[in-house]
Structures are given as C-alpha cells and as structure tokens.
Amino acid sequence: MPIVSMEAVQKWYGDYHALRDLDFSVEQGERVVICGPSGSGKSTLIRCINGLEMCDAGSIVVNGIELTKRSESVAKIRSVVGMVFQQFNLFPHLSALENCTLALTEELGLTQSQADEKAMQYLSRVRIADQATKRPAQLSGGQQQRVAIARALCLEPQLMLFDEPTSALDPEMISEVLETMVSLAEDGMSMICVTHELGFAREVAHRIIFMDEGALVEDRDPVGFFERPDNPRTKKFLSKILR
Amino acid sequence: MKEVLIDLIGAPLGTIIFQLVFAAQFTVYLSLIAFIGGGIAAIFITLARIAPYRPIRSAATGYIWLFQSTPLLMLLFLCGLGFPHLFQFQISPWTAASVALTIFTSAYLAEVWRGAIGAVETGQWEAGDALNLRYVVMLRRIIIPQAIKFGLAPTIGFLVQIIKGTSLAYIIGFQDLMLVGKRWANAPVDGSEPFIIFPIMAVLYFCLCYPLALFARQLEQKALARGQ
Numbered sequence: 438m439p440i441v442s443m444e445a446v447q448k449w450y451g452d453y454h455a456l457r458d459l460d461f462s463v464e465q466g467e468r469v470v471i472c473g474p475s476g477s478g479k480s481t482l483i484r485c486i487n488g489l490e491m492c493d494a495g496s497i498v499v500n501g502i503e504l505t506k507r508s509e510s511v512a513k514i515r516s517v518v519g520m521v522f523q524q525f526n527l528f529p530h531l532s533a534l535e536n537c538t539l540a541l542t543e544e545l546g547l548t549q550s551q552a553d554e555k556a557m558q559y560l561s562r563v564r565i566a567d568q569a570t571k572r573p574a575q576l577s578g579g580q581q582q583r584v585a586i587a588r589a590l591c592l593e594p595q596l597m598l599f600d601e602p603t604s605a606l607d608p609e610m611i612s613e614v615l616e617t618m619v620s621l622a623e624d625g626m627s628m629i630c631v632t633h634e635l636g637f638a639r640e641v642a643h644r645i646i647f648m649d650e651g652a653l654v655e656d657r658d659p660v661g662f663f664e665r666p667d668n669p670r671t672k673k674f675l676s677k678i679l680r
Numbered sequence: 681m682k683e684v685l686i687d688l689i690g691a692p693l694g695t696i697i698f699q700l701v702f703a704a705q706f707t708v709y710l711s712l713i714a715f716i717g718g719g720i721a722a723i724f725i726t727l728a729r730i731a732p733y734r735p736i737r738s739a740a741t742g743y744i745w746l747f748q749s750t751p752l753l754m755l756l757f758l759c760g761l762g763f764p765h766l767f768q769f770q771i772s773p774w775t776a777a778s779v780a781l782t783i784f785t786s787a788y789l790a791e792v793w794r795g796a797i798g799a800v801e802t803g804q805w806e807a808g809d810a811l812n813l814r815y816v817v818m819l820r821r822i823i824i825p826q827a828i829k830f831g832l833a834p835t836i837g838f839l840v841q842i843i844k845g846t847s848l849a850y851i852i853g854f855q856d857l858m859l860v861g862k863r864w865a866n867a868p869v870d871g872s873e874p875f876i877i878f879p880i881m882a883v884l885y886f887c888l889c890y891p892l893a894l895f896a897r898q899l900e901q902k903a904l905a906r907g908q
Contacts, residue, residue: 487810489806489809489810512812515809515810515811516812519810520810522803522806522807522810524803526801526803526804526806526807528804528822528826529826530826539811539813539821540811540812540813543814543817543821544812544813544814544817588811589810589811592811592812
C-alpha cells in the first residue's frame with residue numbers, strides 16, 4: 438500500500454490554477470524530492486497531503502485513510518505525517534524541549550517526564566540535546582530547523598514532509614540540516630521534500646519530480662533526471678540551476 | 681480629612697476639593713466595573729470572533745461593528761433614558777452607566793484582542809495543525825500566550841479611555857467627579873468659579889490616567905525590546 442496516493446487532484450486559488458490534475462504516489466520507505474520554479478505548486482502539493490490546504494477535486498489517500506473535510510480524517514492523517522516548514526515555525530515562547538513535548542503531553546497523554554525523555558531522545562537524534570532549554574531566538578537557524586525536525590519526529594510519523602527546509606538558512610547552516618535529513622533517510626523514513634538542494638536530491642532521493650505551472654512534468658530516478666531528462670522544461674530548469 | 685483640608689486651604693476650596701476627591705472614587709469604581717465587566721465579555725466575543733464556525737464569527741463581528749461605531753454618549757442615553765422610557769422600567773444611573781460602559785468596553789477590547797491574535801504569525805497555527813493539536817490546546821498553549829504580548833499595552837492604554845469616558849455618565853445623573861465638579865462650577869459661591877473648578881478636575885483626571893498611560897508605554901517598550 439502506498440503511503441500517499443493522489444488521483445486527479447485539482448486546486449485553485451480564485452482564478453489561479455495551482456494544481457492541475459495531479460496523479461502522484463509515494464511508497465512506504467520511499468524518498469521523493471520535488472523541485473521546480475517558484476509558483477509551480479510544489480508547496481501546495483505537500484501542504485495538501487496533511488490537510489493544511491484542501492484540494493478542490495480529486496482524491497488523496499494517506500496511509501490508507503482518505504483525506505476529507507471531516508476533522509477525524511484530517512486528524513488521523515496528521516497523526517502519521519510530520520511536517521517541517523521553511524520558516525521553522527517553532528513556538529517562540531517555549532524552549533526547544535517544550536516545543537517537542539507540547540503535543541506529547543497535551544494530545545498523546547504522556548506524563549511530563551515520559552514526554553521529556555522521549556523529546557530528549559529525538560533532540561539527541563538531531564544532535565542538539567545540549568540546547569534543549571534554550572528558546573528558539575537563542576538558537577541559530579540551522580539549530581532551530583533541527584529542533585523543528587525533532588519536534589515532528591517525537592510524534593513518530595510514518596511520513597515526513599519537508600517544505601523547503603533549507604531555503605531560509607544562511608549557507609553555512611544548510612549542511613547541518615541536510616545531514617540530519619540524510620540520517621533520517623538512512624533509517625528508512627518515507628520522505629517528501631520540496632527543495633532546491635539538488636546534491637541532496639541526487640544523494641538520497643529514490644525519485645525526483647519536476648513540477649511546472651501546477652503540473653507534474655517529470656518523475657524519474659535521480660540518474661535519469663539529471664542525465665537524460667525527457668521534458669524540455671526540465672532541461673531548461675536544470676540548465677539554469679546547475680550552471 | 682475634610683476638616684484637615686478646610687484648615688489647610690480655607691472653607692469653600694477645602695470643601696470643594698474634598699467633595700471632588702470623594703466623587704472621584706465613583707469614577708474609579710465605574711471604570712473598574714466597565715473594565716472588568718467589559719473585559720470578561722470581550723473574552724467571549726474575541727473567542728466567538730475567531731471561532732471556526734462562520735455564523736458565530738459573523739455575530740461577533742456584527743456586535744463589534746455595532747458598538748464600536750456607536751458614540752458612547754448615545755449608548756448612555758439609550759441605557760439610562762431611552763430603553764427605560766420605552767419599556768417603562770426604572771433604572772439607577774449606576775446600573776445604566778455600568779451597562780453602557782461595559783458594552784462599549786467589550787466591543788473595543790474584543791477588537792484589540794482579535795488584532796493581537798491576528799498578529800501571531802499564521803505559521804504558528806500551521807505548526808500546531810501539523811502537530812495535530814486541538815483548537816483549544818492551540819489557543820491556550822500557543823496563540824494566546826503570544827497574543828498577550830501584542831495586546832497588553834493597548835489594553836492598559838484603553839483603560840485611560842474608559843476613565844475619561846466615564847465623565848460622560850454625568851449626563852444620565854451619575855454622581856462622579858464630573859457631575860460634582862459641574863455642580864460646583866455652576867454654584868453661585870465665591871471661589872467655585874469654573875476657571876477654578878475645571879483645572880482641579882483636570883488635575884484629578886490626570887492623576888488617575890497618567891500612571892496608567894505611563895505603565896502602558898512601559899509595557900509597549902518592553903514588548904518592543906523582546907521582539908528584537
């Protein structure tokens with residue numbers, strides 16, 4: 438059973454056709470990188486998977502659960518999908534540790550000590566346990582993004598969504614976040630990453646998808662994607678970005 | 681107290697100042713009633729204003745619009761004179777002034793607080809959604825703690841507006857600093873001319889409002905410093 442399967446998905450923002458008749462699926466344990474020019478619908482696509490945006494037509498099934506407008510369906514899906522945002526979206530008034538434990542104590546009914554233990558385990562996993570008591574503002578961008586990854590991992594998701602996780606980072610901090618993502622990949626996590634980090638894509642992706650104007654233009658293995666892309670739009674994009 | 685004042689500054693003025701200070705306490709009480717009552721009402725209106733159900737939101741928006749665009753003076757007339765006359769019932773100036781000011785305050789504070797909640801980045805809501813937090817948990821643990829930072833200074837600042845607003849309640853016979861002062865200013869007593877009475881009243885209002893205004897500014901600067 439695929440972890441995500443989308444069929445004939447359409448999304449409009451007013452007149453703007455953000456997703457055009459998209460068919461897309463990801464298997465358990467598969468790692469997919471989505472790239473494409475800005476405004477091509479990459480973020481919209483992954484935000485539809487956990488119901489941050491609702492598609493206007495078509496069907497989305499995540500881990501066997503059909504995504505509908507009903508809150509139970511959305512909640513069930515969100516319980517198995519973790520998400521990492523471009524701007525980290527950490528809670529600024531809480532420490533790194535509290536960012537991680539909030540959902541554990543409030544929603545999963547763990548005691549504070551159980552939650553702390555679990556959160557520390559994942560903060561260590563992203564190599565930031567020593568900063569656990571600091572507030573986000575006291576951390577660098579790279580550290581904040583790693584806390585955000587730990588926060589998502591605490592809920593033990595089956596699938597991780599990354600929405601341009603390194604785009605808001607200073608260049609010298611990109612690698613620490615990518616390394617964390619690579620190590621997640623090595624553990625067999627199913628991942629969908631919207632990113633422009635094509636080195637990362639080449640290294641960890643099973644498939645690379647190129648989107649343009651809301652449509653899925655190319656869907657290939659990394660070698661094929663970089664060396665003999667089928668679509669002229671992919672070629673043009675690659676020639677600009679790999680220059 | 682009264683005797684001390686009279687001994688200190690002479691008969692008419694000592695008595696006048698004593699009466700004005702005495703009346704100022706009712707200005708304070710009415711302000712507190714309006715602030716606390718209006719604040720409690722505003723909590724519910726704000727929650728309704730951001731509720732995930734459109735009809736509830738619309739009702740709250742309507743309430744805010746209606747009472748924000750109504751002059752306080754007209755609310756006082758309606759509560760103190762209009763409705764009692766229309767429906768043939770008695771109402772004390774205390775009750776009428778309290779109701780009018782509470783409504784006025786609730787609409788204003790609800791709008792301030794909605795703005796404060798709106799100032800919290802949408803990314804915070806999205807992060808909460810992605811973590812599968814329930815709406816109430818999200819509000820209580822994430823949104824409201826951050827919104828307080830934006831809303832505190834304008835809320836305290838508005839308390840100043842309420843204190844000044846209570847001065848309109850004299851129009852329906854509420855015995856406060858304003859009414860007592862006006863009465864003295866109109867009295868044919870030497871030493872109680874308007875140009876003496878009104879500056880004294882102004883000083884008393886200033887003494888009530890200035891510390892609050894100062895406090896609001898301090899809070900604002902603290903919030904700004906934290907934001908950087």
